[in-house]
Amino acid sequence: MLAEAIFTGTEMLLGQIVNTNAAFLGRELAAAGISLHRQVVVGDNRERIRAAIIDAGRRAGLIVVGGGLGPTEDDLSREALAAALGLPLVEDAIARENITRYFAARQRPMPASNLKQALLPAGARPLENPCGTAPGVFLEHGGRIYALLPGPPHEFEPMLTGQLLPLLEPYGARREVIFSRVLKIAGAGESAVEEAVKDLLHSDNPTCAPLAKPGEVTLRLTARAANIAAARELIQPLETAVRRLLGDFIYGSDDDTLEGVVGALLRQRRLTLAVAESCTGGLLGERVTRIPGSSDYFQGGIISYSNEAKVKILGVPAATLAACGAVSQEVAAAMATGVRRVMATDIGIGITGIAGPGGATAAKPVGLIYIGLDFHGQVDVRRELFVGERENIRWLASQSALYYLWRGLRDGFSA
Numbered sequence: 001m002l003a004e005a006i007f008t009g010t011e012m013l014l015g016q017i018v019n020t021n022a023a024f025l026g027r028e029l030a031a032a033g034i035s036l037h038r039q040v041v042v043g044d045n046r047e048r049i050r051a052a053i054i055d056a057g058r059r060a061g062l063i064v065v066g067g068g069l070g071p072t073e074d075d076l077s078r079e080a081l082a083a084a085l086g087l088p089l090v091e092d093a094i095a096r097e098n099i100t101r102y103f104a105a106r107q108r109p110m111p112a113s114n115l116k117q118a119l120l121p122a123g124a125r126p127l128e129n130p131c132g133t134a135p136g137v138f139l140e141h142g143g144r145i146y147a148l149l150p151g152p153p154h155e156f157e158p159m160l161t162g163q164l165l166p167l168l169e170p171y172g173a174r175r176e177v178i179f180s181r182v183l184k185i186a187g188a189g190e191s192a193v194e195e196a197v198k199d200l201l202h203s204d205n206p207t208c209a210p211l212a213k214p215g216e217v218t219l220r221l222t223a224r225a226a227n228i229a230a231a232r233e234l235i236q237p238l239e240t241a242v243r244r245l246l247g248d249f250i251y252g253s254d255d256d257t258l259e260g261v262v263g264a265l266l267r268q269r270r271l272t273l274a275v276a277e278s279c280t281g282g283l284l285g286e287r288v289t290r291i292p293g294s295s296d297y298f299q300g301g302i303i304s305y306s307n308e309a310k311v312k313i314l315g316v317p318a319a320t321l322a323a324c325g326a327v328s329q330e331v332a333a334a335m336a337t338g339v340r341r342v343m344a345t346d347i348g349i350g351i352t353g354i355a356g357p358g359g360a361t362a363a364k365p366v367g368l369i370y371i372g373l374d375f376h377g378q379v380d381v382r383r384e385l386f387v388g389e390r391e392n393i394r395w396l397a398s399q400s401a402l403y404y405l406w407r408g409l410r411d412g413f414s415a
Contacts, residue, residue, distance in 0.1 A: 001171060003029055003036045003062040006052045008077055009151060010043040021066050021149075021156045030178040032165055033224075034062065044068065049080035053146070057084070061144055062168070067151030069134035071113040077148050078137065082121040085141050089119040095126040095135045102133050127163040131155045138167055145171070179231035180222040183242060184256055186215065186403040188249045193217045196245045206235045208242070214392060215399030216258070219246075251406055258402045259287045265409040266297035266347075274343035275301040275401075276314055276335040278326065278352040279369065284398040299343040304335065314338030314350075327352050327364050329372075329381045336372030337379060348374040349401050353384075355393045369397045373404055380408075 005025055011017050022039050029036045037060065042048050049068065056063045068077030082089050096118035103110035117134050120126060127136030127147075132155045137148035147164050149156050185193055190212035194201070197219065200208045206223035219242060223234035243250060252261045266273055275284050285301030288294055302313055307326055310316040316334040324330045335350025353369030360366045367386040372379065382404055386396045 001034045001062055001168070002060045003034050003064060004056040004060040005036060005039045005064045005066065006049065006056060007039065007041045007151075008044060008049055008065065008067040009041070010074075012041050013043050020153055021151070024153070024157055025064065025066070025160065028160055028165065030180070032168065033176040033178060034168070035178070044074040044076060046076040046080050046083065049076055050084045053081055053084040057142070057144055057146075063144060063146050064164075065146070065148045066156060067149075069117065069136070069148055069150045071111065071116050071133070075116075078119055078121065081137070081139070081146055081148060085121060085139075085146075087121040087123065087141070090122050091115075091118050092120045092124075092126050092135075095120065098126070098128065098135060099133050127159055129155055129159055131158060136163060138164065176224055176226060177228055177231060178222060178224050179228050179235070180220050181232075181235050181239060182254050183219045183221065183239065183246075183250050184252045184258075185217045185219065185246060185249045186251050186258060186399065187407070188217065188246070190217050193219070193246065193249075197242055200238060200241055203238060206231075206238050208238060215396050215403075251403070257290075258399065258406060260291050262402055262406050262409065263288065263291040263294055263297060265406070267293070269409065271347060271409075272297050272299050272343075272345040273347045273349070273405075274299045274339045274345040276339035276348065276350045277301060277303050278305055278310070278335070279355045280351050280394050280397050280401075281305065283394055284349065284351060284401055287398055287402070299345050302339055302342070310335065310338075314342065325364070327354055327368060327370065329370050329383065332370035332372035332381050333374070333379050334372075336374035336381075337377075340374045346376060347405070348372075349405065350374075351397055351401055353393070353397060355390045355397075357390060367393050369393070369400070371397070371401045371404060373401075373408060375408065380404075 007019055012019050026036050040052055042052050065077050068075045099114055099117055114133055120137055121139055124137045124139035127138055129135050134150040136159050139146045149159050190210055194210050206221050209220045211218045221235045221238050223231040225231035225234055251258055277284055282303050288298050304310045304314050307321050311318050314335055315338045316331055320330050320334060332350045332352050336348040340348025350372035354360050354366050356366035369384040371382045384400055386393045
């Protein structure tokens, strides 16, 4: 089954909100064996939504419209679908009952405008919405299926998985599944990754596709098969080939995060960690503590932003700061050693650098970062030079610190 999606909402076109429904829809349709070939975003305008529905109907057997089912004047998806198909809007008794019950259960008066949500194109059936007042719409017309789903993600997601996808099963939606395995890579850029696996990128089924993200690259391995088990079998030889070429840089897969993989290794080896941060301002510590149970291995962090804090709290020698500057290999090493000593941990990390936009010199440009790593007195310092805006540089610094820690835990440290 071929599908297209239309998302309505001027706020998305203005960049005021991120359309997370698009990613969720893509994943769920792929798992159901439905090929989503196109997604578009349309503002809150009935004529433009109507035109988008007609256009999608020329190509797809399933047209999903997300948003525009509320009670206000700019919620126009029902009207646009009815106009696109030349159908009248009629009140659905089940939808009206569900809306009135929703307000009665909360002991709130129902505004008259909410009754607009009980109007459906003739021949359509409502999709129950346990999380809100807007019912969805399911309509078979002209050999195609049209589905309207509410825009708020906490309503869109359960209606898609609990209402729409089960209705699509009789139409053969699950005769074939699309399954993906995502390999996550750090320490190598997109071009280097692509060069390493270039001979694998032209595979047809399964396919291999790279995607660059800040500080890492992902390789998506995707197979189409009768079921997930068969798809996994198709993917396995391709994954083996990728790991043979890039194994030193693959830190995880699918839902793994670098901080999660590092945390698992620390817990497994019963090692403790503390961090001292200057330019990252606590970002590394925040990422480490995103992982539930990180208190098993993370003792704490110190944001030593000023030179005074570096000296008084971490014990960085004032003479070293005077001679080498705060952004230097020597200071990064002293910060790592200082925080390991203060926190009495096995491992200390120190980060210092210039995130910008100011504070740079010809010798020390924006993006210059030093990452110190102290493991039981064994100290290593890495120099990085990143490009981009301030927040990007700070993120890349934290990512590199985690990557070097991961490599050390995997290859070089011993308890």
